[in-house]
Amino acid sequence: MEPKKIIIDTDPGIDDAMAIFLAFKSPEVEVIGLTTIYGNVYTTLATKNALHLLEVAGRTDIPVAEGSHVTLTKATKLRIADFVHGADGLGNQNFPPPKGKPIEQSAAAFLIEQANLYPGKITVVALGPLTNIALAIQLDPAFAKNIGQIVLLGGAFSVNGNVNPATEANIFGDPEAADVVFISGADVVAVGINVTHQAIMTDADRDKLAQSNGKFAQYLCQILEVYFSYHHDAYAMRGVYLHDPTALLVAINPSLFTYTEGVVRVQTSGITRGLTLFDNRQKRFAEITEWTDKPTVKVAVTVDAKAVVKLIMDRLMDS
Ligand SMILES: O=c1[nH]cnc2c1ncn2[C@@H]1O[C@H](CO)[C@@H](O)[C@H]1O
Numbered sequence: 001m002e003p004k005k006i007i008i009d010t011d012p013g014i015d016d017a018m019a020i021f022l023a024f025k026s027p028e029v030e031v032i033g034l035t036t037i038y039g040n041v042y043t044t045l046a047t048k049n050a051l052h053l054l055e056v057a058g059r060t061d062i063p064v065a066e067g068s069h070v071t072l073t074k075a076t077k078l079r080i081a082d083f084v085h086g087a088d089g090l091g092n093q094n095f096p097p098p099k100g101k102p103i104e105q106s107a108a109a110f111l112i113e114q115a116n117l118y119p120g121k122i123t124v125v126a127l128g129p130l131t132n133i134a135l136a137i138q139l140d141p142a143f144a145k146n147i148g149q150i151v152l153l154g155g156a157f158s159v160n161g162n163v164n165p166a167t168e169a170n171i172f173g174d175p176e177a178a179d180v181v182f183i184s185g186a187d188v189v190a191v192g193i194n195v196t197h198q199a200i201m202t203d204a205d206r207d208k209l210a211q212s213n214g215k216f217a218q219y220l221c222q223i224l225e226v227y228f229s230y231h232h233d234a235y236a237m238r239g240v241y242l243h244d245p246t247a248l249l250v251a252i253n254p255s256l257f258t259y260t261e262g263v264v265r266v267q268t269s270g271i272t273r274g275l276t277l278f279d280n281r282q283k284r285f286a287e288i289t290e291w292t293d294k295p296t297v298k299v300a301v302t303v304d305a306k307a308v309v310k311l312i313m314d315r316l317m318d319s
Pocket residue numbers: 013015016040081084127162163168169170193243244
């Protein structure tokens with residue numbers, strides 16, 4: 001079978017690095033581009049880190065298109081999670097700057113171009129706030145139809161968030177953009193932290209990575225310390241959540257998860273700004289609601305966490 005063409009929209013990010021490397025070790029997918037976004041770092045640094053990771057992987061053939069520096073509503077005050085990933089986004093390792101440059105096209109323009117080139121064939125794996133995807137949807141009315149699938153890491157479905165009890169970091173980064181994506185009519189699969197919090201790399205797993213000769217495993221062990229110490233402080237756990245690589249696995253092997261389908265809206269104001277609210281359709285509401293007649297999306301519900309962690313580990317060690 002032909003590998004599935006994917007574009008990874010990313011804010012690298014330690015778990016983004018894991019996801020990007022995992023993609024390179026996965027014959028099921030072919031990475032045709034990276035697009036960058038703010039989130040774990042500002043967009044400029046996300047672009048540098050994306051180029052750096054491609055150089056580490058020896059995949060400088062893959063184009064990087066820089067994404068938006070502001071939210072969909074043009075807000076410039078962004079929430080950057082440098083306390084999770086280090087000031088450089090990659091565990092404070094002071095890597096030399098990359099030699100490569102991003103392409104001229106913006107992320108949104110690149111997404112639109114590729115979706116038009118291969119209608120119905122491309123999967124976007126969105127690992128940060130959804131600004132670039134929402135821009136593509138707004139700039140090209142055919143994008144939602146032309147893009148094959150959007151697998152997004154975002155939301156906290158029926159559980160607390162990780163920014164505050166209401167909201168998960170990627171949705172909080174640009175709630176207006178997230179709402180645009182959820183009701184765009186595209187084939188969307190949302191993977192929230194209700195699922196990714198089950199996929200944990202333990203201290204023992206990290207030791208295994210360190211002992212393997214895998215190139216990616218070795219690189220990741222260099223950058224993982226900051227991510228582990230953040231989880232230790234914030235969650236009192238000896239391990240880290242494998243958010244981004246787990247979401248990527250939805251594109252690689254969807255049968256490791258189960259899904260439900262319904263309308264998701266995003267709260268854009270008040271103390272619950274960024275909340276993702278799924279209508280489980282158990283009630284026929286008497287009134288028309290903000291969910292009525294909106295397109296549905298798929299939301300991941302359960303995960304074979306053991307298989308997910310094993311697949312991520314195996315592929316990263318075999319590199
Ligand atoms: O405050 C935070 N707590 C936990 N994860 C965070 C936080 N901020 C950003 N991320 C990042 O957002 C995605 C999952 O929500 C992950 O990529 C994680 O690394």
